Amino acid sequence: MMLTQKQKDQFWREGVLVVEDAVTSDQLADLRGVFADWVEESRGQTDDYGETMDGRPRFDLQPGHSAAIPGLRRVQSPEEVSDVFANTMRAARTVDMCVELIGPALRFHHGKVNSKMPGTATAVKFHQDFPFQPMTNDDIITCLLFLDDVTLENGPLEVVPGTHKGPIYSHWHGGRFTGAVADSVKDEHIGNLVKCTGKAGSVCLMHARLLHGSAPNKSDKPRTLYITTYYAEDAIELSPNHLPSRLTHEIVRGEASGRVRCTPYNLELPEVPTDTSFFAQQEQS
Numbered sequence: 511m512m513l514t515q516k517q518k519d520q521f522w523r524e525g526v527l528v529v530e531d532a533v534t535s536d537q538l539a540d541l542r543g544v545f546a547d548w549v550e551e552s553r554g555q556t557d558d559y560g561e562t563m564d565g566r567p568r569f570d571l572q573p574g575h576s577a578a579i580p581g582l583r584r585v586q587s588p589e590e591v592s593d594v595f596a597n598t599m600r601a602a603r604t605v606d607m608c609v610e611l612i613g614p615a616l617r618f619h620h621g622k623v624n625s626k627m628p629g630t631a632t633a634v635k636f637h638q639d640f641p642f643q644p645m646t647n648d649d650i651i652t653c654l655l656f657l658d659d660v661t662l663e664n665g666p667l668e669v670v671p672g673t674h675k676g677p678i679y680s681h682w683h684g685g686r687f688t689g690a691v692a693d694s695v696k697d698e699h700i701g702n703l704v705k706c707t708g709k710a711g712s713v714c715l716m717h718a719r720l721l722h723g724s725a726p727n728k729s730d731k732p733r734t735l736y737i738t739t740y741y742a743e744d745a746i747e748l749s750p751n752h753l754p755s756r757l758t759h760e761i762v763r764g765e766a767s768g769r770v771r772c773t774p775y776n777l778e779l780p781e782v783p784t785d786t787s788f789f790a791q792q793e794q795s
């Protein structure tokens with residue numbers, strides 16, 4: 511077993527759980543090495559670059575990015591261009607933790623790297639993941655693997671425990687899907703925010719309905735996360751995948767059942783981003 515009953519109960523009560531040693535030290539070193547190479551490569555770029563299977567750039571640069579202060583804030587579907595990421599997506603202990611929570615059979619939904627380099631303003635506005643990727647049931651877990659030590663200073667994930675059991679908030683404002691909740695929703699929960707910190711190699715398992723965001727990195731150390739989302743095999747997507755890749759829907763544990771499970775809820779359908787990533791969507795709000 512990867513998780514104790516106490517950890518499982520905590521996940522279902524709070525919608526979030528941080529677990530240490532979610533990957534081996536070799537996996538961690540390899541992931542960090544590949545990402546360091548991408549940061550070096552980004553120094554020679556002036557605009558978003560690369561291409562994902564839906565024709566959007568793969569590498570997303572923070573406005574203000576320069577060779578001296580690189581602002582590589584997002585790599586979309588890194589599993590498509592790196593065997594190290596693809597192997598970790600399939601083999602990390604994280605996947606077995608998800609099996610114990612929403613298994614036995616699981617599929618991969620999407621993957622990305624979110625990084626906050628020192629000296630950049632990269633922040634994530636408060637949102638829930640589920641309205642970006644509605645499915646017939648909400649057994650979906652976003653796994654945020656810490657490639658760096660995550661501290662109170664370098665822009666940790668901030669979550670509102672228990673909100674996965676509450677409303678699904680609107681992420682539409684002024685006729686646009688902004689990928690963020692209204693300021694009034696954040697204000698309502700501001701007193702209950704919890705910052706998810708931990709050493710490199712830890713994973714934050716987060717229910718897809720949990721309200722979360724994160725502030726800019728105020729330190730001189732990077733904060734890089736490898737984020738993978740897995741879902742119960744018997745859920746089916748109800749809107750186009752916002753980050754499709756060759757690996758989308760791959761069964762990572764168990765077998766296809768040929769069944770679909772539906773749970774009741776209602777929400778406003780999302781808009782698939784046409785810009786590089788949800789950072790651009792959130793900048794509209």
Ligand SMILES: O=C(O)CCC(=O)C(=O)O
Pocket residue numbers: 624625634639665666667722723724735737
């Ligand atoms: O990078 C972060 O701090 C948060 C990531 C996140 O919320 C997301 O990608 O949905």
